[in-house]
Amino acid sequence: MVFDPLSQDAVACRGVAKVWAAGTARAHEALRDIDLTVRPGEFVVFLGPSGCGKSTLLYLIAGLEAASGGELLAFGTPVTGPSPERSLIFQETSLLPWLSVWQNVSFGLSLKGVPEAERRSVARMALQRVGLAEAFDKRPDELSGGMRQRVAVARALAMRPKVLLMDEPFAALDVQTRQKMQDFLLDVWRDSGASVLFVTHHIDEAVALADRVVVFTARPGRIKTIVRNDLARPRDPFSPEAEAMRRHLTELLRDEVDRAFAEQEALV
Amino acid sequence: MAVDLARAAVPHVRPRAPFGQRLALPDGFVPLLQRTGWMLVSVGCFAGLWELLWALGIADAKLLPPPHIFLGNLAEQARFFNTAQRWQIGTGMNAGPSPAMAVLITVLASTGRVLAGLALAATLSILVGVAIRYVVLFERLTLPTITLLAPVSPIAWLPVAIFMFGIGNAPAIFMVFIALFFTMVLSTIHQIDGVNRNYINVARTMGASKRQIYARVIVPAILPGLLAVLRLNLFGAWMVVLVAEATGVGYGLGQVIMLARNTFNPSLVFFTITLIGLLGFAFDLLFRLVQRRMLYWLPRDAGSSLGL
Numbered sequence: 107m108v109f110d111p112l113s114q115d116a117v118a119c120r121g122v123a124k125v126w127a128a129g130t131a132r133a134h135e136a137l138r139d140i141d142l143t144v145r146p147g148e149f150v151v152f153l154g155p156s157g158c159g160k161s162t163l164l165y166l167i168a169g170l171e172a173a174s175g176g177e178l179l180a181f182g183t184p185v186t187g188p189s190p191e192r193s194l195i196f197q198e199t200s201l202l203p204w205l206s207v208w209q210n211v212s213f214g215l216s217l218k219g220v221p222e223a224e225r226r227s228v229a230r231m232a233l234q235r236v237g238l239a240e241a242f243d244k245r246p247d248e249l250s251g252g253m254r255q256r257v258a259v260a261r262a263l264a265m266r267p268k269v270l271l272m273d274e275p276f277a278a279l280d281v282q283t284r285q286k287m288q289d290f291l292l293d294v295w296r297d298s299g300a301s302v303l304f305v306t307h308h309i310d311e312a313v314a315l316a317d318r319v320v321v322f323t324a325r326p327g328r329i330k331t332i333v334r335n336d337l338a339r340p341r342d343p344f345s346p347e348a349e350a351m352r353r354h355l356t357e358l359l360r361d362e363v364d365r366a367f368a369e370q371e372a373l374v
Numbered sequence: 375m376a377v378d379l380a381r382a383a384v385p386h387v388r389p390r391a392p393f394g395q396r397l398a399l400p401d402g403f404v405p406l407l408q409r410t411g412w413m414l415v416s417v418g419c420f421a422g423l424w425e426l427l428w429a430l431g432i433a434d435a436k437l438l439p440p441p442h443i444f445l446g447n448l449a450e451q452a453r454f455f456n457t458a459q460r461w462q463i464g465t466g467m468n469a470g471p472s473p474a475m476a477v478l479i480t481v482l483a484s485t486g487r488v489l490a491g492l493a494l495a496a497t498l499s500i501l502v503g504v505a506i507r508y509v510v511l512f513e514r515l516t517l518p519t520i521t522l523l524a525p526v527s528p529i530a531w532l533p534v535a536i537f538m539f540g541i542g543n544a545p546a547i548f549m550v551f552i553a554l555f556f557t558m559v560l561s562t563i564h565q566i567d568g569v570n571r572n573y574i575n576v577a578r579t580m581g582a583s584k585r586q587i588y589a590r591v592i593v594p595a596i597l598p599g600l601l602a603v604l605r606l607n608l609f610g611a612w613m614v615v616l617v618a619e620a621t622g623v624g625y626g627l628g629q630v631i632m633l634a635r636n637t638f639n640p641s642l643v644f645f646t647i648t649l650i651g652l653l654g655f656a657f658d659l660l661f662r663l664v665q666r667r668m669l670y671w672l673p674r675d676a677g678s679s680l681g682l
Contacts, residue, residue, distance in 0.1 A: 170575050188579040200572035204594045204671040214580030217590070245671055265580060 114182045116269050116301040117144040117167055121176035124162050128174055135326040136162045140176065142320060142329065144301050146268065151316035152305045153355065155363045159327025160305045160320075164271050167303065168194040180269065190214055193262035197274040199254045201246040201261075208233065208242045211261045232260040235294065252283040259294060270295070272304045276311070288314050292339070309355045313348050314341055321358045324366040331358065437640055444641040444648075449473055451645045454633060455480045455625070481649060484619065484627045487543060488611045488657070491550020496604055499555050500593075503562025508588060520559050528553035528614045536621060546618035546626070553614040554607045561603045565596035598672060601665045608661060612654050 122140040127133050136159040144150050152160040165171045166178060169188040178185045180192060201210045209216070211232050212225035220228075233239050236256040246254055255275055262270060272291075276284040288311065295302050304315060312319045312335070319333040333355065337347050421441045427433040428440040435443060444451070452473030502520075506513040531552045535545035569592055577591045619628025627646055634642035 168575075168579055170578060188575075188581070190579065190581050192579070194575065194579050196572045196575070198572060200570075200576045202573060202576075202591065202594070213577075213590075217577070217580055217582050217586055247671070261576075 114146070115143040115179070116146045116148070116181060117142070117303065118179040118182075119143070119163075119167075119176065120178075122163070122166060122173050122178055123175035124159065124166060124171070125174045137166075138326040138328050140327075140329060142332075144269075144303060146301055147299050149295060149302045149315055149317045150304070151312040151319050152303065152322060153309065153312045153319050153359065154307065154322030154327065154330075155324050155359065155366050156307060157366070158322040158324045158362070160322050161273050162327065164194070164273050164303060164305050167269070168192055168271050170194070190265040191267055192269045192271055193265055193267035194271040194273065195255070195258050195262055195275045197277050199246065199251070199258070199278075201254055201257055203246050205246075206242075207238070207244050207246065207249070207257055210246065210257060211264050213261065214265045228264050229260075232264040233257070235263060235297065236260040236290070250283075251279050252287055255279070255287065256290065259291070263294065263298060267298075268300055270298070270300050270302045272302065274305050274307070277306070277308075284311075291315070309352055309359065310343065312355055313337070313351050314343060319355060321355070322362070324362050325369060330362065333358070439641045439644060441644075441648075444644040451642055452477050454639070454642055455630060477649075480625050480627060480630065481653065483543075483625055484615055485653065485657075487546040487618075487626070488550055488615050490543075491547045491615070492554065492604070492608070492611055494547065495551045495554035495558055495607075496600075498551075499558035500562055500600065503559045503566065504588060504593065506559070506563055507566045507592075508584070517563075520556050524556035524560055526556075528610075529617060532617060532621065535618065541621070545621070546615055549614045549618035550611045553610055554604075558600075558603060558607065562596065562600060565599040566592055568599070569595045598669050601668065605658065605661050605665065608657055609654060612650065612657070616650070 119140045119142045122137060123135075124137040125133055125135050140163060152163065154160045162171070166173050167180070167185065169185045169192065180189070185192075201207075202213065205213065208226060208229040211229040212220070215225045215228060230239065230242065233242055236259055238253060238256055238260065241249060241253065241257065246257070249257065258275070259270075276287045279287060291302075292315065302315075304311070306312060316335045319335055321330045321333060322328065323330045333351075335351060337345070337351065341348060424433065424438075425440045425442065428435060428438075433440060455473065455476040502516070506517055528549055531549060535548045535552075539545040539548055573591050573595055574587055577587050582590065615626070616628035616631060619626035620632040627650055630646050631643060634640075634646065
């Protein structure tokens with residue numbers, strides 16, 4: 107077989123399952139039978155009610171947690187642990203508060219022992235790409251929430267990832283900032299050519315960002331359906347097509363949210 | 375609506391510029407001045423009450439001499455700060471440092487013991503705490519014993535200190551160390567467990583080794599909590615060192631207190647207590663300055679780092 111990186115899926119899940127605290131009384135099935143492939147450069151959004159395991163799947167792909175079953179590949183290689191190729195961006199700020207912005211951005215390089223001059227230049231370029239060149243010497247607590255998340259994106263980009271994993275990265279931001287951040291993310295995505303896997307429970311974000319939307323069922327998390335989102339970019343959130351997509355996703359989600367509610371009530 | 379009305383009812387007065395700005399004083403100087411002022415008022419009230427009780431004849435000057443008596447004659451008090459080791463053969467009764475010098479030596483001796491014990495306890499407890507979380511076997515071998523010994527009162531270690539080190543500096547330092555070590559190990563472990571998972575996960579996705587995660591993420595992340603614990607233990611260290619010194623280490627503030635007790639000298643007791651209080655206060659102030667330096671990344675108002 108000839109190895110051709112372009113024909114390879116960025117991420118491939120085959121029958122992936124995850125059970126937390128397996129074998130104990132508190133065992134809890136988070137994910138069941140996940141089959142999914144993500145092409146290089148594709149923007150995929152995971153959409154589902156809270157607690158449906160979409161973030162868990164992201165952590166499995168990142169290699170931070172081990173799957174309980176199935177097969178998980180990144181560019182044809184089994185995922186056995188974290189890798190700088192797959193950068194994860196967290197919901198809440200994850201910048202190290204004792205490091206300055208540029209030191210945060212080049213943290214991964216410093217772990218590898220890259221000399222300071224080179225780290226500074228990589229950090230400067232990455233910060234320029236997220237439009238925060240002037241924050242180079244600042245400390246994280248001097249930045250706003252949106253700026254901090256942009257620094258987190260710069261830090262991920264400094265590692266030249268092939269896959270960007272984003273766990274509700276804009277959830278803690280206000281609506282206006284979030285919209286700005288979506289435009290910003292689309293620019294970064296186009297520049298970098300990386301695949302993006304983006305977890306959210308906001309339908310608007312799925313409509314605005316995704317090539318494909320993976321809709322999850324609740325408890326255990328399974329893929330309910332995968333919706334193609336072929337709206338032309340740049341997207342107008344108020345176009346009739348966007349409206350239709352929003353309605354379609356809302357209906358798909360409503361069943362799951364209803365079911366999750368019914369289960370919670372049954373528990374009470 | 376009600377709020378709007380209430381606000382409208384307040385007449386519009388142009389706020390006066392804060393005191394410090396009108397005088398063009400450096401930032402933070404006025405609050406410091408205010409805090410110092412309140413401190414003087416607080417101590418002054420306490421001393422004043424005492425003096426009043428003495429003036430009214432309620433506080434007996436032989437048992438509870440008021441501040442103007444025990445602070446009135448420093449030379450008289452300093453006589454009892456014996457550092458000359460006059461019991462040694464060939465040393466004359468009047469040999470040795472001047473009284474003021476003797477007080478200084480005594481204070482420095484006690485301070486040195488506290489510092490040595492603190493430094494030793496802080497260093498070793500962080501090392502042991504990190505090692506416990508780093509190596510599972512080490513945890514299994516040591517943690518149960520440490521947990522068992524943590525609640526033992528430092529006073530119970532006093533005979534052990536004397537058995538092991540006799541008299542001198544070593545048992546006093548050992549006492550400070552032992553009083554802090556076990557609780558600080560447990561606290562280190564607790565801090566490690568409380569480190570934000572995101573910090574660790576970020577390092578992991580960037581390819582950090584376990585050693586790097588500990589050195590570059592966990593240790594800096596637990597530093598603020600550890601310094602806070604260390605500061606709380608500062609006063610504990612001062613208490614313990616007095617007990618240790620009372621057993622005879624040559625000289626020290628604890629020994630002076632013991633001497634005052636044995637010779638029934640209340641003035642000397644209160645004089646020494648004043649010294650210890652001032653020292654503890656100065657230590658705490660100094661420590662907070664160091665803390666602020668070391669934890670440069672924390673916002674200044676966090677934990678009111680200079681709230682006298």
